[in-house]
Amino acid sequence: MSNLPTAQPAPLSPTPQQVADAAEITRIVMESADPAATAARVLDLIAAEKNQPLVGHAAMRCGVLAWCVQTGDHEWHESAHVQVAQECGYESSGHDHAANPYIDVKLIAEDDRETGVRGAGATVALGDCDLTADGLRREAAKILAAVPRLLAMAAMLDGKPAYVPPTTWIDAAEVRTAGANGPVFSAYLHTPTEHETGTADNATSLVVVPGATMDAELDVDGGRDLREQLVTFLPRLDAMIAVLAAKARVSA
Ligand SMILES: [Zn+2]
Secondary structure: OOOOOOOOOOOOOOOHHHHHHHHHHHHHHHHOOOHHHHHHHHHHHHHHHHOOOOOOOOOOEOOOOOOOOOEOOOOEEEOOOEEEOOOOOOHHHOOOHHHOOOEEEEEEEEOOOOOOOOOEEEEEEEOOEEEOHHHHHHHHHHHHHHHHHHHHHHHHHOOOOOOOOOHHHHHOEEEEOOOOOOEEEEEEEEOOOHHHHOOOOOOOEEEEEEOOOOOOOOOHHHHHHHHHHHHHHHHHHHHHHHHHHHHHHHHO
16 A cells, blocks of 8 residues: 555644743743844744744745845845856866856845835945946846847857867866955966967967955964965976976977
């Protein structure tokens, strides 16, 4: 018999102590200066304890703006993002497109503490800039206008020899530190293709690319991590130098 009902766990009954605790929590919430805010704070604490948001709980959802995805007690409202990131196929080799989408748009608003107006002055955040609705329409129109030109550009390459990324790119090595906005630097061997230079006789070089533009202030663990990465980096650099030396001997 395969369709026997499966046993359901019996619902737990609260102990007298839990009933008393719940009554005490309710009393504290209702007697506080702002019961709604206190209830939201209590639910925040429970959510943190459970290590997950209390999805679906009315008090957790933003009651100010329909598009806001913030939960619990908050003054800063934010919508979900609209993002477009490119996929070049070499994301594992030191550049993380998903973390750096070229289109990243969200709605934002902030409560005004002085006037008590909640969710006032909603704007569109595009990159580092704030836009009005019309500003966003203007940018969207520019994207739409660019699309046929992009497709025409792709059509210009049809039937031409395909770009072949340098295979040595997979030898890329990088050093990252905690808190920096990307690799501190990365290195890879690069041989320009005939397609790029018009000649088949292209020397290979070791390309070193500076990365992070933001200082990283490391603690002890961060310092040890940096050291560990440099230790890992050195043999990969040695391997690249060996390839470079072998190529130089061949062409000499
Ligand atoms: Zn909100």
